[in-house]
Amino acid sequence: FCLVFFFSRICVITLAEAHPLLQSGKTIKNINYQISANCSRLQNKVSGKSKRTCLFIFQMQGAQFLTELAPLCRISSSDGEEYTIYSCIRGRLIEVNENILSNPALLQEKPSTEGYIAVVLPKFEESKSITQGLLTRKEYEEVLMKRRSSAS
Amino acid sequence: MSSLTEKDRPIVQLLLSTGTCPRCVLRFCCVGSQLLYRHPHQDLMKDLQEFLKNSQEKEDTVCLDVADPPCKRIRLEHREEGADDLNHNGAIPQLPSAGTGNTATESSAGKVCNVCLGILQEFCEADFVKKVCQKVNSADYQFTSFVFSVSLPPQLSVRERAAWLGVKQQMRNLGLPLAKDDIVQLKEAYKWIIHPQLSEELGVPADGKSLFEVSVVFAHPETDEECHFLATACPDCFKPAKNKQSVFTRMAVIKALERIKEEDFLKHFPCPPSSPKNLCDALEIQCNNGAVFVAGRYNKYSRNLPQTPWIIDGERKLESSVEELISEHLMAEFKADSFNFSSSGREDVDVRTLGNGRPFAMELVNPRRIHFTAEEMKRLQQAINDSSDKIQVRDLQLVTREAIGRMKEGEEEKTKTYSALIWTDKAIQREDITFLDDIKELKLDQKTPLRVLHRRPLAVRCRLIHTMKSEYIDEHHFRLHLKTQAGTYIKEFVHGDFGRTKPNIGSLLNRTADILELDVESVDVDWPPTLAD
Numbered sequence: 275f276c277l278v279f280f281f282s283r284i285c286v287i288t289l290a291e292a293h294p295l296l297q298s299g300k301t302i303k304n305i306n307y308q309i310s311a312n313c314s315r316l317q318n319k320v321s322g323k324s325k326r327t328c329l330f331i332f333q334m335q336g337a338q339f340l341t342e343l344a345p346l347c348r349i350s351s352s353d354g355e356e357y358t359i360y361s362c363i364r365g366r367l368i369e370v371n372e373n374i375l376s377n378p379a380l381l382q383e384k385p386s387t388e389g390y391i392a393v394v395l396p397k398f399e400e401s402k403s404i405t406q407g408l409l410t411r412k413e414y415e416e417v418l419m420k421r422r423s424s425a426s
Numbered sequence: 427m428s429s430l431t432e433k434d435r436p437i438v439q440l441l442l443s444t445g446t447c448p449r450c451v452l453r454f455c456c457v458g459s460q461l462l463y464r465h466p467h468q469d470l471m472k473d474l475q476e477f478l479k480n481s482q483e484k485e486d487t488v489c490l491d492v493a494d495p496p497c498k499r500i501r502l503e504h505r506e507e508g509a510d511d512l513n514h515n516g517a518i519p520q521l522p523s524a525g526t527g528n529t530a531t532e533s534s535a536g537k538v539c540n541v542c543l544g545i546l547q548e549f550c551e552a553d554f555v556k557k558v559c560q561k562v563n564s565a566d567y568q569f570t571s572f573v574f575s576v577s578l579p580p581q582l583s584v585r586e587r588a589a590w591l592g593v594k595q596q597m598r599n600l601g602l603p604l605a606k607d608d609i610v611q612l613k614e615a616y617k618w619i620i621h622p623q624l625s626e627e628l629g630v631p632a633d634g635k636s637l638f639e640v641s642v643v644f645a646h647p648e649t650d651e652e653c654h655f656l657a658t659a660c661p662d663c664f665k666p667a668k669n670k671q672s673v674f675t676r677m678a679v680i681k682a683l684e685r686i687k688e689e690d691f692l693k694h695f696p697c698p699p700s701s702p703k704n705l706c707d708a709l710e711i712q713c714n715n716g717a718v719f720v721a722g723r724y725n726k727y728s729r730n731l732p733q734t735p736w737i738i739d740g741e742r743k744l745e746s747s748v749e750e751l752i753s754e755h756l757m758a759e760f761k762a763d764s765f766n767f768s769s770s771g772r773e774d775v776d777v778r779t780l781g782n783g784r785p786f787a788m789e790l791v792n793p794r795r796i797h798f799t800a801e802e803m804k805r806l807q808q809a810i811n812d813s814s815d816k817i818q819v820r821d822l823q824l825v826t827r828e829a830i831g832r833m834k835e836g837e838e839e840k841t842k843t844y845s846a847l848i849w850t851d852k853a854i855q856r857e858d859i860t861f862l863d864d865i866k867e868l869k870l871d872q873k874t875p876l877r878v879l880h881r882r883p884l885a886v887r888c889r890l891i892h893t894m895k896s897e898y899i900d901e902h903h904f905r906l907h908l909k910t911q912a913g914t915y916i917k918e919f920v921h922g923d924f925g926r927t928k929p930n931i932g933s934l935l936n937r938t939a940d941i942l943e944l945d946v947e948s949v950d951v952d953w954p955p956t957l958a959d
Contacts, residue, residue, distance in 0.1 A: 282880040286924065368884060369873075373925050380925075387938075388925030395880060 283401045287392045289385045301352040302378040315370045337366040365396035445701040447539035449546040456607035460618040541589045544705040550619045559627040561711040569638035579646040580679040585699045592698030637716030644706045655694035656682040721825040721954040723783035728816040729776045761794035770836040781948040821957045836951030843909045847943035853901040862894045873926035889914040
C-alpha cells in the first residue's frame, strides 16, 4: 500500500503502484465497504461541531478506530480474485472514498489522488512512531527492485 | 425625605444597645436621605442619642433632617405628642437602658459595628478615601469618570439578616407594627457616602456606565466561622472549595439565607448579632479600564508570514505574524495588559493580501491610555507601516465593541476576489481556457479540505464561484481571477483535493491542475470606514 502524510497528521490510504490491482489487465468488478455483518466502513459516523469550536475530540468519538490489520474494504476483480485492503496504520477512520464506489475505474486511473481508499487520523501521540515505521519512496522502490531481481 | 419618627424609637434603641453604628441604624429605619449619611458619624451618634432622650425634653434642637425649618418645627411637635402617647400607653421598651438612652449609645461608641463590620464606619473616612485615590493615581490610568465597585465579605448578609430578625422579634414583643418600607442596602449607603469623596479627590464624576472601574475587595477573618452554621443547615447550597478559596462564597451564602427557616436561623445565630472582634480588611484595591477597540485594514505582502503566531510544541515554526506586527505598536501606545486580534476571515501563510486589504479589529485589554486624536492615530498607523515591509495597515481608527459585529458579518456574507497562478500537466492553448470566463455562479461542493481536517469537522460545504477571468501565460500556466462567496477554499477548487472538491479546475479542464500562487485581490466589506489620507 501507500500512505500520503500531511503536515497535520492526516493520512490518506491509497494503493501502492506495485499492488496487483494496479497492474495492467485487471478490471475491478466490485468494491465493498461492508466488512462484516455489523461493520460497514460506510456507516462511519464522524460528528462535527460548529467551525468555531476547537474541541476536535468530539468529532473523533464517533469514528471507528482502526488497527493496522483492520480491513477497510474488499475489492474483487473480474478474473475472480478478491483483495482485502487493510488500514496499515492505527487511527480513527475519517472517511472512505465513495467516489470509487460509483466509479471503480478511478481507483486504477488515479490511485494516488482521486482514487484513494480512505482517510485516517492517527492519535497525536502515535503520529511520529507511525511515520518512522513506514518506508520512504526511495526505500519502497528499493524493495520493489529487489523483488523484481529475485523473481527473474 | 424621611427622618426618624416615633415608630423608629424601639429599633434605634435596640440596635444602638447591641453595638450597631449610627448609619446602619438609619438604614434599618429606612431613612433615605443621602445627605444625612454623609454627616460625620459622631454627629449622627449625637443626633440619635438626642432622639432617644427626646421624651424628656421640651426644647428639641434635634433635627435629623436637613429640610426647611418649617418642617422641622412640625416634626418636633409631632414627636412630643408621640412621646406623650407612648408614655400614656405605658408601652415602654423593655430594655434596661430605656430611660436615658445614654447607656445604649455608650455600647456603640468606638466599637466595630455589629452589622457592617466597619464598612460604614472606618471605610467611609477620609483616610481610606486617600488610600484608594493614591492607588488609583499611582496606577497611571487615563479616565474621565469612574465606577466604584466593592466586594463585601459574605457574612455581612448573615449579620444583616440577624439584625433584621432581632428587630422583628423586638417589635413583635412590643406589639408594634413593623414598617413595610425597604431597608436601605449597605452597598447603596456606602456609595452615597464614598462617591462624593472619591469624586472630589480624583477630580472626575462617578458614573455607573463608566469604563474605568475602581474595585475594592473586603474580607473578614471570621467569615468561615460565622457562616459555618449555614453549611449544617443547608448543606446542598455549598460546593466543595476549589484551591484555597472558602466554600462560603457570597452566592452560596445568599442562597442558603433564602432557604433557611427563621426558627433555625434564630437558633444558631444571635439576633441581633454580637459585636465582632475585628474590623474588615480592605484586601485589594484594583483599577481596570474597559477595553478599547482599534480597527483597520491590513495588506500582507509576504508569502512567508502567518496571520497568528505559528507555534508547535513550544517551538516557533515561522518568525513573527500579522497579529504581532500590528499589536506591538498598539500595545506600547495604549499600555494595555493584553490584546485579542480578530479579522474578517484569514489567508494562508503563503498568500498575499492586496487591494484595500482585510478588515481587522484589535481589542486592547485594560489600556492605561484611551484618548487618541485622529492625528495621533495617523501617526501610529505610520509607525506600524514604517516598521515592516511585510504588512501595511490603513484606516486605523478607534471603534466601539458593537462595530466589530459588522466585521464578522463580512466574514460570512461578503464576497472576496482572488488571483491564482495555475499549472496544468497537459498542455493548454488559449482557446482551452476562455470558456471559464463565461461560467457564472458555479456551484461547488467542497468537503472539508484534508489539510484542515485535523481541526475542522468533516462536512460538505456548498459554495459559489460568481465570476472568473482567465489570463493565458503559456502551455502549462495561466492566471485566473475569481470572485467567490465567503468561505470558499480556492486552493482546493484548483487542485481538487483528491476529488473532494467538485467541480474543480482539473475536472473542468480535464487535466491535473495545481496552484502555484494565490493572492487575495479584495475583501468586499465596507468596514471600517475609509479615512481620508
